[in-house]
Amino acid sequence: GENVEQHPSTLSVQEGDSAVIKCTYSDSASNYFPWYKQELGKGPQLIIDIRSNVGEKKDQRIAVTLNKTAKHFSLHITETQPEDSAVYFCAASPPGTYKYIFGTGTRLKVLA
Amino acid sequence: NAGVTQTPKFRVLKTGQSMTLLCAQDMNHEYMYWYRQDPGMGLRLIHYSVGEGTTAKGEVPDGYNVSRLKKQNFLLGLESAAPSQTSVYFCASSSDDRALGETQYFGPGTRLLVL
Numbered sequence: 001g002e003n004v005e006q007h008p009s010t011l012s013v014q015e016g017d018s019a020v021i022k023c024t025y026s027d028s029a030s031n032y033f034p035w036y037k038q039e040l041g042k043g044p045q046l047i048i049d050i051r052s053n054v055g056e057k058k059d060q061r062i063a064v065t066l067n068k069t070a071k072h073f074s075l076h077i078t079e080t081q082p083e084d085s086a087v088y089f090c091a092a093s094p095p096g097t098y099k100y101i102f103g104t105g106t107r108l109k110v111l112a
Numbered sequence: 113n114a115g116v117t118q119t120p121k122f123r124v125l126k127t128g129q130s131m132t133l134l135c136a137q138d139m140n141h142e143y144m145y146w147y148r149q150d151p152g153m154g155l156r157l158i159h160y161s162v163g164e165g166t167t168a169k170g171e172v173p174d175g176y177n178v179s180r181l182k183k184q185n186f187l188l189g190l191e192s193a194a195p196s197q198t199s200v201y202f203c204a205s206s207s208d209d210r211a212l213g214e215t216q217y218f219g220p221g222t223r224l225l226v227l
Binding site: 006012023032034036041043044045046049067089093098100102103104105 | 156160
C-alpha cells in the first residue's frame, strides 16, 4: 500500500545551525506534499507545502525540495532557533483522494 | 473563527465503555477526517467524510464508527473501548475547492486513556 518513510526520527542541532528532514513516498502519482509542525500538547500545523509541478519552495527560513524521479522530498530549516523545537511530519497526497499518508515524524531539538 | 475544535480534551474510560468524540469546524469545509496518533507511528487515518451524510473507512477503522449528520460536525464513536484504543485523537478538515488549496487543518486533539 501507500507508504511514506521519514528520517531521522530524532535530530538535535545547535542554535543557528541548519536542520534537514527527509521523506520518501511510494505512490508515484502523489502530487501534494505538506509539512506539519506539532508542538507539545497541540495539533499539527501546516508550515509549508509543495506541489508536484514545483521543485523547490521557500518561505523565510524554511524550504522544501522535491525530487519526483527519486520520489523523495526534504524540509530544510536554516538558522534554527529554540522555538523550532517540535515534532515535524511530512505527508503525501495521492491525486483525487484528499487523503494524506503521513510519515512517522521527526523530533527536532534545537540546543541553545 | 475558531477553526477546528474537539470535545473533550481528555477522557479516561474503562474497558467496554462507550463514548463519542465530537469535532466541529467553522470553515465551511466539505472534508473531515479522524486520525489517531501513537508514539513512533505518526498519524493514521481512522475514518473520513467527503460531505454531509457521507463517511468512508481509512487505514485503521476497526472498533470505531463515525457520523456526519451536519456539515460542520464529525463524530467518532467507540462502542466498546479497548486498551489498544488508548491514543491521542485528532480531527481535521479541508476544503474541496482546489482553488483554495487542499490543506488539512487540525484540531487540538483528544487524549483518551482506556484502562
